[in-house]
Amino acid sequence: MSTSTFNYSYVLPEPALADFVESFWVLENHSDEAKEIVVLPDGSFDVFFGYSVTEPFHVTLSGIATESTQAILAAQTVMFAISFKFLALEYILHTPLAGLLNSTDYLPNDFLDIQQADLSDLESFKEKISLKLKTCLQKNIDPRKTKLSKCIYDSKGTVTIHHAADSCGWSSRQINRYFQHWVGISLKNYLTILRFRASFSQIQAGKLFPEQQYTDQAHFIREVKKFAGVVPKELSRNKNDRFIQFSILKKK
Known part of the structure; x- marks a missing residue:
C-alpha cells in the first residue's frame, strides 16, 4: 500500500x-x-x-x-x-x-x-x-519444535492439537507448558488467533462466512467479535480505514 x-x-x-x-x-x-x-x-x-x-x-x-x-x-x-x-x-x-x-x-x-x-x-x-x-540465533534447535512450528503455520491455525502433537512427537501437555511459559497462552488459544488472522482477506473481500474450519456461522461470528470487537460485517466495512491490517490488504 x-x-x-x-x-x-x-x-x-x-x-x-x-x-x-x-x-x-x-x-x-x-x-x-x-x-x-x-x-x-x-x-x-x-x-x-x-x-x-x-x-x-x-x-x-x-x-x-x-x-x-x-x-x-x-x-x-x-x-x-x-x-x-x-x-x-x-x-x-x-x-x-x-x-x-x-x-x-x-x-x-x-x-x-x-x-x-x-x-x-x-x-x-x-x-x-x-x-x-x-x-x-541459538545453534541447537529442538527438531520437535521446528516440526511443531511448521505444522502450526502451514495449517494457518486449523490443525488440531492432537495432530500437532503427533506430527512433532511431543505430548500436548508438554506443548501447552511450552506455550504458557514462552507465549503466555495455550496452544489452543494461539491456534484460534492464527485462524482468525487467516480470515482477514476473505472478510475484507466481503465473504462473511467461515472458510477456516469454524464449526458454523455462529461460531465464526463469535470468534471474529471476540478478537476484533465487532462482527464480520462491520469489520469488512472498515469505516475510516481504522482497521489498519484491512487497509493494507485492500491496497497491497
Missing part, C-alpha cells in the same frame, strides 16, 4: 530465518495529522523501531495480542518492524513474553544496533537486521 499519506510495504525473511521471522515491514504516516487505528491480533511478536513528530527514535517490543487494540498513528510517523514467530522467543530473543500479554515494553535504543538513520530503506534494514539476528 502506498498513497500520498500512508506507505506500507513488507519483505519476507531469507530461508535461514524463515522458522523464526515472519516478515520485515515499514508503516509510515506522511501526513501532518494523527490517525486513529485499530490493531487486530495476528499471532506475531513485534519489535518496532520508530519516531514521529511527537516522539524521538525508540524501540518497543510487543507480546502476543488476544484482543483488538486502539492506537494513534502520530503525524509524520516512520515505523520499521520485525514480526517474529513463536520460536524466536526461545532461540533469538532468549526471553519469554508471557508477561507482555496484550502489552508492549521499551527496549534499549541500541537494540540490534539499529539507529534512526537505518529507517530509510526496507531492504537495507532487512539485511542489517538479518545479519544481527543470525548472530543471536
Whole structure:
C-alpha cells in the first residue's frame, strides 16, 4: 500500500530465518495529522523501531495480542518492524513474553544496533537486521519444535492439537507448558488467533462466512467479535480505514 499519506510495504525473511521471522515491514504516516487505528491480533511478536513528530527514535517490543487494540498513528510517523514467530522467543530473543500479554515494553535504543538513520530503506534494514539476528540465533534447535512450528503455520491455525502433537512427537501437555511459559497462552488459544488472522482477506473481500474450519456461522461470528470487537460485517466495512491490517490488504 502506498498513497500520498500512508506507505506500507513488507519483505519476507531469507530461508535461514524463515522458522523464526515472519516478515520485515515499514508503516509510515506522511501526513501532518494523527490517525486513529485499530490493531487486530495476528499471532506475531513485534519489535518496532520508530519516531514521529511527537516522539524521538525508540524501540518497543510487543507480546502476543488476544484482543483488538486502539492506537494513534502520530503525524509524520516512520515505523520499521520485525514480526517474529513463536520460536524466536526461545532461540533469538532468549526471553519469554508471557508477561507482555496484550502489552508492549521499551527496549534499549541500541537494540540490534539499529539507529534512526537505518529507517530509510526496507531492504537495507532487512539485511542489517538479518545479519544481527543470525548472530543471536541459538545453534541447537529442538527438531520437535521446528516440526511443531511448521505444522502450526502451514495449517494457518486449523490443525488440531492432537495432530500437532503427533506430527512433532511431543505430548500436548508438554506443548501447552511450552506455550504458557514462552507465549503466555495455550496452544489452543494461539491456534484460534492464527485462524482468525487467516480470515482477514476473505472478510475484507466481503465473504462473511467461515472458510477456516469454524464449526458454523455462529461460531465464526463469535470468534471474529471476540478478537476484533465487532462482527464480520462491520469489520469488512472498515469505516475510516481504522482497521489498519484491512487497509493494507485492500491496497497491497
